[in-house]
Amino acid sequence: DSGVTQTPKHLITATGQRVTLRCSPRSGDLSVYWYQQSLDQGLQFLIQYYNGEERAKGNILERFSAQQFPDLHSELNLSSLELGDSALYFCASSDRETDTDTQYFGPGTRLTVL
Amino acid sequence: TQLLEQSPQFLSIQEGENLTVYCNSSSVFSSLQWYRQEPGEGPVLLVTVVTGGEVKKLKRLTFQFGDARKDSSLHITAAQPGDTGLYLCAGAPNAGGTSYGKLTFGQGTILTVHP
Numbered sequence: 461d462s463g464v465t466q467t468p469k470h471l472i473t474a475t476g477q478r479v480t481l482r483c484s485p486r487s488g489d490l491s492v493y494w495y496q497q498s499l500d501q502g503l504q505f506l507i508q509y510y511n512g513e514e515r516a517k518g519n520i521l522e523r524f525s526a527q528q529f530p531d532l533h534s535e536l537n538l539s540s541l542e543l544g545d546s547a548l549y550f551c552a553s554s555d556r557e558t559d560t561d562t563q564y565f566g567p568g569t570r571l572t573v574l
Numbered sequence: 575t576q577l578l579e580q581s582p583q584f585l586s587i588q589e590g591e592n593l594t595v596y597c598n599s600s601s602v603f604s605s606l607q608w609y610r611q612e613p614g615e616g617p618v619l620l621v622t623v624v625t626g627g628e629v630k631k632l633k634r635l636t637f638q639f640g641d642a643r644k645d646s647s648l649h650i651t652a653a654q655p656g657d658t659g660l661y662l663c664a665g666a667p668n669a670g671g672t673s674y675g676k677l678t679f680g681q682g683t684i685l686t687v688h689p
Contacts, residue, residue, distance in 0.1 A: 565616030
């Protein structure tokens with residue numbers, strides 16, 4: 461158990477819909493990272509937040525957005541969903557703004573778009 | 575864009591055999607990490623290597639970071655069925671950039687160890 465929690469575990473929805481994925485980082489960690497894992501693209505970095513502020517962006521689509529709240533939990537919002545958005549979405553946390561050495565991953569949310 | 579090429583993509587071996595997984599790039603990384611991921615779970619960090627030429631051992635696993643910090647290898651001695659899983663390497667951008675936590679992951683190696 462990494463200490464990072466993600467809900468829901470599974471999500472099944474239809475094309476065009478909007479969903480929200482939630483992540484609670486390890487106690488004390490200020491950084492939250494979101495990743496997408498698909499069979500063809502592998503594990504891709506989406507976005508990072510540190511103490512409520514966006515810090516780095518990766519391959520995140522404009523239809524996707526994220527935020528980190530004062531209690532440090534984070535939400536990833538996916539809208540106008542397409543079949544190709546079906547994937548595993550992971551969040552990870554670390555305790556330093558620029559720390560790339562110790563990111564702890566949550567169990568992931570499996571999104572299926574029908 | 576920093577890319578990491580991981581090989582082989584699939585590895586199927588018998589219990590007791592040795593194996594090596596490679597992670598190569600044309601880019602320099604400030605550190606390189608190895609993760610193991612089991613089906614339905616998130617990646618679990620195995621090790622981080624930071625210094626060029628560094629070798630780290632974790633029981634039967636040996637990790638090496640290339641002298642130029644562009645490549646790494648994972649060697650498993652006397653593999654066991656419990657080693658089965660997806661192994662991922664991930665590189666951290668060079669210090670001083672604005673990439674912060676943007677880890678670049680390799681495509682992964684699916685290892686199956688048969689009893």
